Amino acid sequence: MQKNTKTNKIISYFTILILTIFLLSCSENAPEINQIFWQITKFHDVENNVFYDRLSVFLDVFDEDGVEDIKTIYIINDREELFWKINEETWVFRTINNENWFGSNNITMHDFSGFPFGQYRVIVIDDVGERAETTFTISSYDRSFNLSAFPSAVIENNAISFSGNTDALWFYNQDMRFMSEVNVGGRDNRTAAFPGNANTLFLYRYDRVSGYGLMTGPFRADPR
DSSP states (O other), X not given: OHHHHHHXXXXXXXXXXXXXHHHHHTOOOOOEEXXXXXXXXXXXXXXXXXXXXXXXXXXXXXXXXXXXXXEEEEEEETTTTEEEEEETTTOEEEEETTEEEEEEEEEOOTTOOOOOSEEEEEEEEETTXXXXXXXXXXXXXXXXXXXXXXXXXEEETTEEEEOTTOXXXXXXXXXXXXXXXXXXXXXXXXXXXXXXXXXXXXXXXXXXTTTEEEEEEEEEOOOX
């Protein structure tokens, strides 16, 4: 009987050891938000000739388990009962100076009106539900539009000629997934070409006086 009791204790200790190793191997670390960037961008939709505001939100996120663990970002305005969901199918991901930035330039109101003033929560969730949260506040901003302030482009035989007030070219593929960015601010040569599989172009400039972005597009490449 004493031998069985000793054996049972050994089995119990062994079981606890295995369980502890298993739990440690399965432990997950919560993501961390190191920085947040947000900006109102005024958009000129050249296909429909309409103007409306977009919200850009980007987060510098660290996850000890790897950036591939990041699955979802929510942007929430509690007072107005508004929320937007961004995931790997819709976000833009960039690594800049060893910082991993997730976000989107394509956040809009459902009716394309201006964004409500007030506080917005941003929640990052990983693949096991661990999360991090931060906030930003949209205060009063100019909701008017001035066509002459927007960058412009002409596409001929897939050659791009863009205006001198353009800061960057943003290229997307036919599924509207972000492909690449070309910074052209200050360039004397105001021409470019569609790279790789990109077939859609947006132009961007930053209005330093007003503090918002100006975006024009989409411009489509000819079928290849």
